[in-house]
Amino acid sequence: MDFLIASSTENLCNLLAEDPTRQLLAGGTDFMVEVNFRHRDISGVIAIDRIKELKQWRHDGDSVLIGSCVTYKEIEQGPLSALIPALAQSARTIGSPQIRNAGTIGGNLATASPAGDMIPVLLALGAEVNVRSKSKVRQLRIDELITGVKVNSLSEDEFIESIRVPVLSGPQEFLKVGPRNAMVISVTSLAMVTDIEKKYIGIALGSVSASPCRSDEAEYFISQHIDWDSMTVQSDVIENFERLVKESASPIDDHRSSSSYRTHTVGVLARRALLRIFRLGI
Ligand SMILES: Cc1cc2nc3c(=O)[nH]c(=O)nc-3n(C[C@H](O)[C@H](O)[C@H](O)COP(=O)(O)OP(=O)(O)OC[C@H]3O[C@@H](n4cnc5c(N)ncnc54)[C@H](O)[C@@H]3O)c2cc1C
Incomplete structure (x- = not known):
């Protein structure tokens, strides 16, 4: 089998x-x-x-450009963690x-795991x-890249060069449920991010569908019920919010959890994240 070490992105394009x-x-x-499980048929590895370019990140206008080989260690601490706190929270888990x-x-x-x-x-x-590949460069949304359970839309000669992540102006949360606190694959997970200037709230769920999914209706509903000046939310809307988040999930039963437990926990995570970001209004 060939084992090659790429020295630059240019070199990687050529090798592919x-x-x-x-x-x-x-x-x-x-x-x-x-x-190790013999699930891969390999004729050559790169x-x-x-590759130095892939191991770097930089602040670029109102976003951060993260090279694909930036590690969790770098994301979980230091300046990157201050710019994208939910990504750092997720890396730490x-x-x-x-x-x-x-x-x-x-x-x-x-x-592309769920x-x-x-x-x-x-x-x-x-x-x-x-x-990127030798012949083209393209930009994909996350839902365009990840198209199914462990399936991505990259062609054979393409690689992920970097990820452009918007820097938002509000609190963020990432929460995960598993049988213990460390070394655990998510039974369910939830990310909630806010932008106070744009009055934006983004919510996405992991492990409750073939690929991580947005909770569009819950996002819309709750953004209509938040007082962005005082960063408060009224208690009487929370139940409805939780229901909408649960409805956006389509979990399955598997060796990690039943679908009903997944649905339950995703509701709990939604309420918890909401109340960590917003205070209850009086
Ligand atoms: C003990 C253990 C615990 C773990 N816990 C978690 C966890 O809690 N949460 C979690 O999300 N994951 C977890 N993982 C999974 C794993 O750490 C992550 O998915 C990791 O991010 C994979 O990155 P890597 O650099 O190791 O990729 P690799 O293993 O090197 O590659 C993974 C796949 O991605 C492809 N690939 C890699 N880089 C690129 C690129 N730039 N462009 C195109 N294709 C590329 C490779 O060809 C390969 O198919 C765990 C793994 C282990 C072994």
Whole structure:
């Protein structure tokens, strides 16, 4: 098997154009699990974790441009965590310190798991993914990139170069339910982000549908019932809000949870996130 180490994004474009069946290895935290279980047929591998451009991030106008090989460790702390607090909260819940040292945001998106913890946050924030190959560059919304359970819309010669994440002007929350506090795949997760200037509230759910989904109706309903000046919400709208969030989920029964428990917990997370961000009005 070929094992190649890409030195730059240019070099990566060429290596993929030469042979698009080559598979990308970033932190290896999903890839190597599949190799160990013999779920992957591999003829060639390109390691991308040494490409400098992919390991960097920068503040760019009213957004942050995050290279696909930026790790959870970098997202969970420091300046990035202040700019995108819900992404940092989500990163802190992922695996163990060893996994967070190696695992990358690009790998989480490309794996496209319904339980991928970065994905609801990026969806709620309206992030865009910059995808590149030798012949073209394109921008995809998260729901255009992730099209099903562990299915993405990348063609064989494409890779995720970076993710453009809007910087919003309000509080954010990421909450996750699992059988314990650490080293756990989400039974359900919820991201809630706000922009006080734009009077925007974004809500997305993980592990309750084939791919993480938005709660559009709940977003619209609650944004009509928030007093943005005092950052308060009236108690009599919360039950309806919780119902709308639950209705946006379409969970299944599996080895991690029953669908009814998932529906219940997503309602609890919605109420909890709402009341962490907004005070109860009198
Ligand atoms: C013990 C353990 C605990 C975990 N806990 C969690 C958890 O709590 N929450 C969670 O969400 N995940 C968890 N994971 C999963 C994993 O850490 C993440 O999905 C991680 O983000 C994958 O990134 P990576 O860099 O390791 O990707 P890799 O494993 O290197 O690659 C994963 C897939 O993405 C592709 N890929 C990687 N980078 C790119 C790119 N730039 N462009 C196109 N394709 C690319 C690869 O070809 C491969 O198909 C856990 C994993 C382990 C082993």
